[in-house]
Amino acid sequence: MSDSPVQxxxxxxxxxxxxxxxxxxARQGEDDELTRKQLWEIxxxxxxxxxxxxxxxxxxxxYKNTAQKRQAFDLYRRNQFKQKTIKYSIVNGFLISLNLITTGGISWSLYILLFFxxxxxxxxxxxxxxxxxxxxxxxxxxSFQNEVKQTFNSIWQKLYNSWQS
Known part of the structure; x- marks a missing residue:
């Protein structure tokens, strides 16, 4: 075997x-950041x-802005789903309890549980x-709804500030 240097x-x-x-x-470390000027030099x-x-x-x-918006949208959807799950659990817990109290078993509430x-x-x-x-x-x-809300809030804030002056 020969020790050949890397080519x-x-x-x-x-x-x-x-x-x-x-x-x-990556090897330099996470704390090392480049300035925009350094980017231009590279x-x-x-x-x-x-x-x-x-x-x-x-x-x-x-791309970065869109990725952040998608992340916010995904979080929004997960929170909406979480709220629906909590409502589902509360309503069905109540219905099962009501069914248990009135009939001593789970009968009609099971159908509602499955349907929901x-x-x-x-x-x-x-x-x-x-x-x-x-x-x-x-x-x-x-995204469109958020842009409309931001525009409306911005206009409202400007009107409110001018009215306060």
Whole structure:
């Protein structure tokens, strides 16, 4: 066996460069952050023109913003499902208790439990299955409603502040 040194390639693909830089940045530690100026300097060294970098940065910001909105939407849906589950438990607990008190057993309340349970199961599917068109439509609807609320609140706040002055 011979001890041959590692042979480094003369040319790297952009994907290889991206992976190497990600590994190097990760090894530096989580506390090390780069400034926007440093980003520009790295791009300059890689012969990436400023306009291309700005377009990429804008795309990244849009992606990050959308990811945060989706995370907020998912949290909203989970909270809605949690509230429905609590209501389901309270109502069905009451009905089962009423059934036990009145008849000494569980008879008619079981049918209501199963019927409401079906609705809860469908809500569970809608809440946690987030890879289809229905999810995307619900997200777009929620996002639009939030934008309208923010716009309305902003206008209302401006009117309120001008009225207070």
């Amino acid at each position: 480094y390639p003369e040319v790297y693909s952009s994907e290889d460069i991206q992976q190497i830089i990600q590994i190097a940045l 791009a300059d060294e890689l012969n990436i023109d400023l306009q291309t970098l700005q377009v990429a940065e804008n795309q990244w910001l849009q 349970g079906l609705g809860l199961a469908l809500d569970w599917w809608k809440t946690f299955h987030s890879k289809d068109e229905e999810y995307e439509r619900a997200f777009q609807r929620w």
